[in-house]
Amino acid sequence: MCPHCGKTERQIKRGRTLSGSQKYFCKDCLRVYTPNPKRREYSDEIKKQAIKLYLEGNSGLAVGRILGISKNLCLYWVKKYSKKLKPKKVFNERVEVIEMNEQYDFLNLKK
Ligand SMILES: [Zn+2]
Numbered sequence: 494m495c496p497h498c499g500k501t502e503r504q505i506k507r508g509r510t511l512s513g514s515q516k517y518f519c520k521d522c523l524r525v526y527t528p529n530p531k532r533r534e535y536s537d538e539i540k541k542q543a544i545k546l547y548l549e550g551n552s553g554l555a556v557g558r559i560l561g562i563s564k565n566l567c568l569y570w571v572k573k574y575s576k577k578l579k580p581k582k583v584f585n586e587r588v589e590v591i592e593m594n595e596q597y598d599f600l601n602l603k604k
Contacts, residue, residue: 494528495517495519495521495522495524496528497519497522497526498519498521498522498524500519500521500522502521503519503521504517504518504519504520505517505518506518510527511566511569514527514528515527515528515529535562535566539560540574542560543556543560543562543566543567543570543571544570546560547567547571548571552564553565553568553571
């Protein structure tokens with residue numbers, strides 16, 4: 494049953510969460526939900542620590558070893574965090590690089 498609109502029909506399976514719980518998609522209200530999420534929560538503190546260690550130059554594997562988490566989980570947090578920091582950035586990255594190059598050429602011409 495969809496927790497958002499209460500419908501029991503038109504519910505389709507859609508992938509799994511990181512901890513392996515089945516996710517469903519409600520075709521009625523177009524929302525994804527997890528009926529029985531497995532409890533495997535990590536504190537914000539450990540997430541922050543993982544991201545910090547990663548940004549300091551440790552590999553995902555190293556961070557995982559330090560904090561006792563999996564490499565994939567560490568990379569997942571980093572990915573999630575960077576998405577929060579710069580939304581839509583991935584899409585625009587190419588454009589920004591081109592603009593920077595143009596600026597560089599412009600500065601060279603001025604000399
Ligand atoms: Zn629904």
